Amino acid sequence: MFSCNSNEEKKTKRIDKRPNILFIMTDDHSRHAISAYGSKLINTPNIDILANQGVRFTNCAVTNSICGPSRAVALTGKYSHINGFKDNRSSFDGSQQTFPKLLQKAGYQTMMIGKWHLKSKPEGFDYWNILIGQGDYYAPRMVENGDTLNMKGYVTDIVTDISLTQLGKRDKNKPFCLMYNQKAPHRNWMPNVKHLNLYKGQKLPIPSNYFDQYENRSRAPKEQDLEVRDMYMSLDMKLDPNTFTDSTETGSGGKKGFDAINSWKNSYNRMSEVQKEEWDKYYKPITDEFYNSSYSEKELAEWKYQRYIQDYLKCIVSIDENLSRMIDYLKETGEWENTLIIYTSDQGFFLGEHGWYDKRFMYEESLITPLIMKLPNSDLAQVNNDLVMNLDLAPTILDYAGVKVPEDMQGQSFKPSIEGKGFSRKGQYYHYYEFPYGWHLVKKHYGVRTDSFKLIHYYNDIDEWEMYDLKKDPNEMNNIYGVPKYAKTQKELHNLLNELRLKYKEAI
Ligand SMILES: [Ca+2]
Numbered sequence: 305m306f307s308c309n310s311n312e313e314k315k316t317k318r319i320d321k322r323p324n325i326l327f328i329m330t331d332d333h334s335r336h337a338i339s340a341y342g343s344k345l346i347n348t349p350n351i352d353i354l355a356n357q358g359v360r361f362t363n364c365a366v367t368n369s370i371c372g373p374s375r376a377v378a379l380t381g382k383y384s385h386i387n388g389f390k391d392n393r394s395s396f397d398g399s400q401q402t403f404p405k406l407l408q409k410a411g412y413q414t415m416m417i418g419k420w421h422l423k424s425k426p427e428g429f430d431y432w433n434i435l436i437g438q439g440d441y442y443a444p445r446m447v448e449n450g451d452t453l454n455m456k457g458y459v460t461d462i463v464t465d466i467s468l469t470q471l472g473k474r475d476k477n478k479p480f481c482l483m484y485n486q487k488a489p490h491r492n493w494m495p496n497v498k499h500l501n502l503y504k505g506q507k508l509p510i511p512s513n514y515f516d517q518y519e520n521r522s523r524a525p526k527e528q529d530l531e532v533r534d535m536y537m538s539l540d541m542k543l544d545p546n547t548f549t550d551s552t553e554t555g556s557g558g559k560k561g562f563d564a565i566n567s568w569k570n571s572y573n574r575m576s577e578v579q580k581e582e583w584d585k586y587y588k589p590i591t592d593e594f595y596n597s598s599y600s601e602k603e604l605a606e607w608k609y610q611r612y613i614q615d616y617l618k619c620i621v622s623i624d625e626n627l628s629r630m631i632d633y634l635k636e637t638g639e640w641e642n643t644l645i646i647y648t649s650d651q652g653f654f655l656g657e658h659g660w661y662d663k664r665f666m667y668e669e670s671l672i673t674p675l676i677m678k679l680p681n682s683d684l685a686q687v688n689n690d691l692v693m694n695l696d697l698a699p700t701i702l703d704y705a706g707v708k709v710p711e712d713m714q715g716q717s718f719k720p721s722i723e724g725k726g727f728s729r730k731g732q733y734y735h736y737y738e739f740p741y742g743w744h745l746v747k748k749h750y751g752v753r754t755d756s757f758k759l760i761h762y763y764n765d766i767d768e769w770e771m772y773d774l775k776k777d778p779n780e781m782n783n784i785y786g787v788p789k790y791a792k793t794q795k796e797l798h799n800l801l802n803e804l805r806l807k808y809k810e811a812i
Contacts, residue, residue, distance in 0.1 A: 323643060323681075327482065328648070332489055334653040344509060351624055354645055357682075358676060359676065360685075364648070365692075373737075380401065380698060382713060383808050386809065406702060414428060414430050417483065458496045459486075460496065464626040481705075486626075492542070493616045496619075499622060523762075530558055539565075641680065644704050648694070652671060657669045666753070666760050668774070688722065698715060735810065751801065752804060754797070756773070
């Protein structure tokens with residue numbers, strides 16, 4: 305006489321009414337590859353569901369645009385120089401305070417599944433199952449609560465499978481916090497074989513500044529190594545590894561001396577024989593096309609862009625498809641209404657703007673990360689233009705869970721902003737450290753961004769400033785630092801930068 309299918313009945317089961325937290329972080333997902341942000345490249349219907357029934361942020365900046373550091377900031381609500389994880393050489397001090405630990409202490413069930421990339425073992429989770437290092441696209445190696453596992457299949461599906469299994473096993477009397485962190489769409493952008501044929505034969509639009517010559521700016525954007533035209537023919541372009549020789553290489557790939565051919569062979573060989581067969585059907589003609597053509601330098605740069613962007617987007621199709629499984633699960637179990645869902649990336653990404661891939665620079669594409677939040681017990685669509693940051697994620701999550709935000713967290717909850725009660729931040733402070741070691745040769749720099757301007761200081765082996773008028777020059781092609789007309793604004797930005805460096809306890 306009691307129906308088990310009633311969502312109402314399932315909803316009333318939980319006595320603890322605090323909202324669940326579903327924290328979704330993908331890796332290197334540019335907001336320009338999400339249709340809710342107006343992408344001309346891809347449809348992401350399931351991410352769009354969150355935006356159409358929640359809050360889409362247009363100005364969420366990261367503090368340090370690179371994988372590990374950004375994750376450490378999200379966990380701690382503290383800048384890299386405070387949480388100790390400044391660049392990808394670092395190892396996260398897991399003994400420190402994080403929002404999952406505080407939620408666990410407050411009675412939440414905490415789970416961390418997928419990309420972790422902080423070297424040290426996760427702490428503060430009732431269950432964790434993480435990809436090793438950057439993670440493999442095929443047959444990924446994982447560590448479950450300390451035990452190493454060799455999985456079969458495609459990483460985005462696997463991370464979702466494990467997440468759904470663990471959600472099913474949880475204590476349903478308590479709220480949960482699940483960090484559901486996808487490896488995709490991180491380099492080297494290997495799509496699921498079932499998505500290989502998407503975009504086949506199409507030419508996607510190339511950004512207007514793809515052939516940027518880096519004039520009117522400091523030396524820093526000229527001296528990087530993150531141009532699409534320099535991508536590896538092996539690892540990135542995915543030419544048939546069996547045909548590959550050193551002389552086939554046309555790019556530096558961001559790190560001279562890196563063994564890209566072997567890295568590519570290893571990735572390729574993680575596929576099963578059946579997967580390889582599907583893979584080869586798609587990539588062999590591409591390999592042949594390359595060997596049979598004599599591209600000019602410009603044609604090769606355009607060819608590489610198409611190869612890059614299409615693989616990148618196919619990886620996102622899989623993320624979006626798997627997100628629908630999570631949404632269905634929440635709806636079927638009656639938890640959809642009372643769950644705070646956060647969709648974000650560890651940073652933005654260049655999709656050919658300035659001729660680049662990767663991130664690191666304080667320019668808009670890399671600095672601004674997608675952030676969409678489906679609020680508990682609300683389906684009102686909002687667009688929020690406040691100057692929020694990934695630094696604010698931890699305090700915001702704690703605020704929604706009704707847990708006191710510790711005073712030493714440097715971010716601020718933006719729940720009041722969502723509720724129309726105001727939010728105050730004059731400028732977003734940024735600092736990138738990974739130079740000259742590591743990848744891509746992006747020089748050390750710090751700076752501040754307001755809603756109209758940006759000031760950047762490159763230092764270390766250089767001492768140059770850049771300033772941009774974001775309203776007039778949204779693509780940041782023209783450095784106005786030192787231009788007399790902007791002298792007053794420049795002085796104000798310098799003052800704001802000094803103020804923020806003092807506030808966040810950073811000194812060079
Ligand atoms: Ca990343």
